[in-house]
Amino acid sequence: MSELTRRSAAELAELIASGRTSAVEVAQAHLDRIAAVDGEVNAFLHVDADTTLAQARRVDERRAAGEALGPLAGVPIAHKDVFTTTDMPTTAGSRILEGWRPPYDATITARLRAAGLVIIGKTNMDEFAMGSSTENSAYGPTHNPWDLTRIPGGSSGGSSAAVAAYEAPLATGTDTGGSIRQPAAVTGIVGTKPTYGGSSRYGVIAFASSLDTPGPFARTVLDTALLQEAFSGHDRMDSTSIDRPAPPIVEAARRADVAGLRIGVVRELGGEGYQPGVLNRFNEAVELLESLGAKVTEVSCPHFTYALPAYYLIAPSECSSNLARFDAMRYGLRVGDDGSRSAEEVMALTRAEGFGPEVKRRIMLGTYALSSGYYDAYYGKAQQVRTLIIRDFDTAFEQVDVLVSPTTPTTAFALGERADDPMAMYLADLCTIPSDLAGNAAISVPCGLADEDGLPVGLQVMAPTLADDRLYRVGAAVERALEDRWGGPLLAKAPELVEAGR
Numbered sequence: 472m473s474e475l476t477r478r479s480a481a482e483l484a485e486l487i488a489s490g491r492t493s494a495v496e497v498a499q500a501h502l503d504r505i506a507a508v509d510g511e512v513n514a515f516l517h518v519d520a521d522t523t524l525a526q527a528r529r530v531d532e533r534r535a536a537g538e539a540l541g542p543l544a545g546v547p548i549a550h551k552d553v554f555t556t557t558d559m560p561t562t563a564g565s566r567i568l569e570g571w572r573p574p575y576d577a578t579i580t581a582r583l584r585a586a587g588l589v590i591i592g593k594t595n596m597d598e599f600a601m602g603s604s605t606e607n608s609a610y611g612p613t614h615n616p617w618d619l620t621r622i623p624g625g626s627s628g629g630s631s632a633a634v635a636a637y638e639a640p641l642a643t644g645t646d647t648g649g650s651i652r653q654p655a656a657v658t659g660i661v662g663t664k665p666t667y668g669g670s671s672r673y674g675v676i677a678f679a680s681s682l683d684t685p686g687p688f689a690r691t692v693l694d695t696a697l698l699q700e701a702f703s704g705h706d707r708m709d710s711t712s713i714d715r716p717a718p719p720i721v722e723a724a725r726r727a728d729v730a731g732l733r734i735g736v737v738r739e740l741g742g743e744g745y746q747p748g749v750l751n752r753f754n755e756a757v758e759l760l761e762s763l764g765a766k767v768t769e770v771s772c773p774h775f776t777y778a779l780p781a782y783y784l785i786a787p788s789e790c791s792s793n794l795a796r797f798d799a800m801r802y803g804l805r806v807g808d809d810g811s812r813s814a815e816e817v818m819a820l821t822r823a824e825g826f827g828p829e830v831k832r833r834i835m836l837g838t839y840a841l842s843s844g845y846y847d848a849y850y851g852k853a854q855q856v857r858t859l860i861i862r863d864f865d866t867a868f869e870q871v872d873v874l875v876s877p878t879t880p881t882t883a884f885a886l887g888e889r890a891d892d893p894m895a896m897y898l899a900d901l902c903t904i905p906s907d908l909a910g911n912a913a914i915s916v917p918c919g920l921a922d923e924d925g926l927p928v929g930l931q932v933m934a935p936t937l938a939d940d941r942l943y944r945v946g947a948a949v950e951r952a953l954e955d956r957w958g959g960p961l962l963a964k965a966p967e968l969v970e971a972g973r
């Protein structure tokens with residue numbers, strides 16, 4: 472494995488800027504790594520060396536011509552296959568969009584292109600972002616680089632696996648119920664769900680529009696901040712985009728200090744049902760924060776217990792409406808259009824064949840929850856619960872600056888283990904869903920390996936709306952202190968595939 476693939480994005484940018492390497496060389500090193508390992512990991516749905524190298528060449532030319540480029544210019548990035556890209560297909564992990572080439576770039580794709588980042592490929596995901604393991608992808612599951620028999624998390628599991636396997640230093644994802652933080656946690660990397668409205672949804676294929684939040688993945692807290700900063704900011708193409716200055720997250724990641732910060736441990740996110748090794752690492756991380764000068768207290772958020780059921784009414788309701796656009800008429804798959812059938816019949820055949828079982832389950836759940844006679848009892852009630860959860864956060868943030876919990880109740884489970892048990896699958900997001908419902912910001916940073924299985928554990932930090940900088944202060948402080956203790960990054964402890972550099 473080329474040494475270049477082990478570098479952080481910040482280091483790569485610096486090497487490229489100083490002329491010690493080029494965007495083309497860096498892109499080639501990552502393409503080689505993908506060729507060597509992705510047959511086993513299956514992190515990517517689409518890789519096209521010619522397109523990637525042409526992008527890299529263009530960045531090198533722009534630099535040579537003296538053009539001012541962003542701080543991550545020349546660095547490769549993998550995009551979750553839910554971000555539209557004009558030069559690569561976009562499927563959202565679904566058969567219904569197989570081979571679709573979007574006519575426009577997502578705002579985030581476009582901003583990162585303009586800043587000089589090079590798209591290394593499109594990553595695998597649960598179909599339309601519905602799942603926690605990537606097993607709901609129509610194109611086969613992604614494997615966790617720590618242990619190929621385990622899940623890489625989901626729905627952004629292709630992105631987390633690509634970054635953990637050194638196939639890309641940076642990746643994008645979307646978090647609707649935990650789809651960035653949970654995959655980051657189970658692959659030992661960093662992932663952030665920015666404040667809702669802080670990152671543009673324009674050109675991101677919609678699942679649940681009041682929850683969907685694009686965000687960054689990287690192996691270091693600083694890289695994660697640099698990426699988030701590179702794509703953040705108001706977008707007039709997204710009606711829920713926040714028109715306020717973005718929080719100073721890169722500065723916070725560099726500051727990495729928690730002295731005097733008030734940290735609340737959420738009483739309801741821990742205890743029974745959680746893997747002991749996850750709780751051990753979490754408790755140690757909390758002690759570590761205390762030793763770094765943070766003031767730690769326990770905080771109660773009584774309505775968090777209802778977050779999961781509320782989410783599984785709100786998200787499917789919004790999905791049933793959003794996915795109505797896949798009607799076999801405008802784009803994507805069309806089945807049975809042989810002149811003998813009505814448009815409605817073609818639509819029904821296409822949707823029956825084009826959508827997988829989890830997507831169909833959610834469309835049916837959501838349609839039921841929104842149907843007349845049931846709307847108040849289900850969708851309406853869930854929205855009231857959402858308000859109670861927001862109030863829990865408001866009350867908690869009067870007492871503390873950030874909240875912490877484990878990111879997930881368990882480490883990466885085995886592929887297949889929960890595939891036929893949707894309820895067990897949904898539990899993977901127990902700790903992450905509250906921040907999605909409230910729209911505030913949260914990060915997952917590695918905090919060690921579980922005693923039982925030696926797999927990565929994530930620490931979740933949650934901050935109030937538009938206080939994303941606090942996530943990075945805490946995340947960077949934990950990262951720095953733990954790396955001192957471990958003598959290097961957590962990923963360096965990963966076995967065979969990641970370490971050996973095949």
Ligand SMILES: NC(=O)C[C@H](N)C(=O)O
Nearest residue numbers: 600601602647648649650
């Ligand atoms: N999309 C997400 O954020 C993940 C969540 N597991 C879901 O299936 O809805």
